[in-house]
Amino acid sequence: MNPSTPDPSEMLDRYARPSMPGVSKYAQLRETLCAAIRGGHWKPGSQLPTERELTRLTGFSLGTVQRALRELSDEGMVVRTQGSGTYVAEGRSAIDAPLHLRFLGREGEPTFLPLYPKVLARERTAERGPWSEWLRQTGADVVRISRRISVFHEFTLFNRFYFNASTFPIIAAAPLSKLDGANLKQLLGSEINMPVTAIRQRLSFVKFPEQAALAADVKPGTRGMLLESAAMAGREPLYFLESFIPPNDRRLDVSSQ
Known part of the structure; x- marks a missing residue:
């Protein structure tokens, strides 16, 4: 592995959280990936491991991995490119001045x-x-x-x-x-x-x-x-x-x- 390439197994050890009652497997994985991105494990523009690599590392099914990545894409946190892979998005605007939440x-x-x-x-x-x-x-x-x-x-x-x-x-x-x-x-x-x-x-x-x-x-x-x-x-x-x-x-x- 290239020394500058983040180690995916390190990501799991550091950012995976204990499961919470009622939270689905793909939501757990999505939160782990989010935490790793927020924590700087992957920088904006960096490529995430492939779907099959994430399946191997996490023990989750391919469908669970795909659902988690699709959710992240819908939220604008990652960009999925056909034939190329999944990348951390360069940035996304949040609601300014939340009043209730x-x-x-x-x-x-x-x-x-x-x-x-x-x-x-x-x-x-x-x-x-x-x-x-x-x-x-x-x-x-x-x-x-x-x-x-x-x-x-x-x-x-x-x-x-x-x-x-x-x-x-x-x-x-x-x-x-x-x-x-x-x-x-x-x-x-x-x-x-x-x-x-x-x-x-x-x-x-x-x-x-x-x-x-x-x-x-x-x-x-x-x-x-x-x-x-x-x-x-x-x-x-x-x-x-x-x-x-x-x-x-x-x-x-x-x-x-």
């Missing part, structure tokens, strides 16, 4: 861990729920944006963002590419030229619905935190947010700002 960093880390969102779907819905009263819902006038959010490339949460289509027609019709990676709260505030002026939040411990478990890479039936956040701009309701947060060892700041 403020996970505290440890010593040597950012004050609040960076968030990397990926839009899964956008739809108008007539479904009723805890957002309905807050948004004064009448019929199918509410837009729901579903997202996966990678927290520091360490774990993934599922997020549903609700707002009124009539109040924010530009964002309701914007290309999804514009929303991918964006701070939706700031986009809504800028459309009406008003900042968030009041916030209400509620935490509960729930069994994840199937969609949330799938997006957060945890097993069906996993229990975790549900953070419900509602915001006002002046006297007008701005948005309602549901965040399904899987088991993790990070602290979440829910204090008033």
Whole structure:
């Protein structure tokens, strides 16, 4: 092996974490690879071991390895090139100034861990729920944006963002590419030229619905935190947010700002 080439077995010894209840094998591997990239084991532009090499090193199946790499690619942490391999991405923008999902960093880390969102779907819905009263819902006038959010490339949460289509027609019709990676709260505030002026939040411990478990890479039936956040701009309701947060060892700041 070239002395300048990172030793993959060293990566496992140093960055592999004990498995957590409810976390799937591919999510465990993804977190190990993320930790190695964040820790500098592989630099931006560096090539990761091949899928078959990772299969041999980890003992996971080829399908598990491929799923973990695909998740990292979707999150923008690596770039996969047909016939060439998988490389650490040169960089990716995080949500700036997170307002609700403020996970505290440890010593040597950012004050609040960076968030990397990926839009899964956008739809108008007539479904009723805890957002309905807050948004004064009448019929199918509410837009729901579903997202996966990678927290520091360490774990993934599922997020549903609700707002009124009539109040924010530009964002309701914007290309999804514009929303991918964006701070939706700031986009809504800028459309009406008003900042968030009041916030209400509620935490509960729930069994994840199937969609949330799938997006957060945890097993069906996993229990975790549900953070419900509602915001006002002046006297007008701005948005309602549901965040399904899987088991993790990070602290979440829910204090008033």
